[in-house]
Amino acid sequence: MNGPVHALIDIPAHLVDPLLAVVFPSACPSCGRLLTRLRQGPLCEPCWASLPRHRGVTCRCGLPLPAGISTCPRCRRARQPFSCGASLGPYEGSLRVVLHQLKYAGRRRAAGRLAEALLEQPAVRTLVATSDVLVPVPLHPRRLRERGFNQSALLAREIARRTGKGTCPDALRRRLDTVPQAGLSAAARRRNVRDAFAVHRKARVAGRTVVLVDDVLTTGATVLACARRLREAGAREVRLLTVARVV
């Protein structure tokens, strides 16, 4: 019995995906077109080429602004722990789909394509080129065990690979946080988030310009908490880089 089962088992892992794509053609999870080319995915090429992007002016924190305004309300109100920020586009359409595929369907290869899309933007290239180290927002240890990978760490690694920068995936740690958020006051929630992170590798961030990498920026509570911790640990500057942003 030296049949096809053995043959399949001997195929190197990086060839299995393209092979399966031929045997079982799959549909683009965003638009439903059949994926035809090898190594394509999780989106079809037209969807990759038309990812939603921010248009027009953005605040220094990266938030898209209506015409005539140069600073967002939050940046105007208070001194932020980060110096600047950027993201590819709004968390909607195919960008939302591909981030879901990366996070919940384990389509890790999407991280490389997203890194490329981010680096096509001159502002992102400059933000990374003039920095010292990329630090991903850490996952809760239990979540990391369940998922098997941290999507932000994958993104940081793919950006670092393409820019010759270093990445420090364990610079920050997310502590076990058993206090439920429900029923807490806004101030208590902020405290809960703030205390959820700790700098684990101080020497890697002290005196350096750090790019904090995350997949999606929602309320900003998480990245703000991380940025504050990095600054407390002596980071000279913290910059935010996320793939998508809820706008």
Ligand SMILES: [Zn+2]
């Ligand atoms: Zn598509």
Ligand SMILES: [Zn+2]
């Ligand atoms: Zn702002």
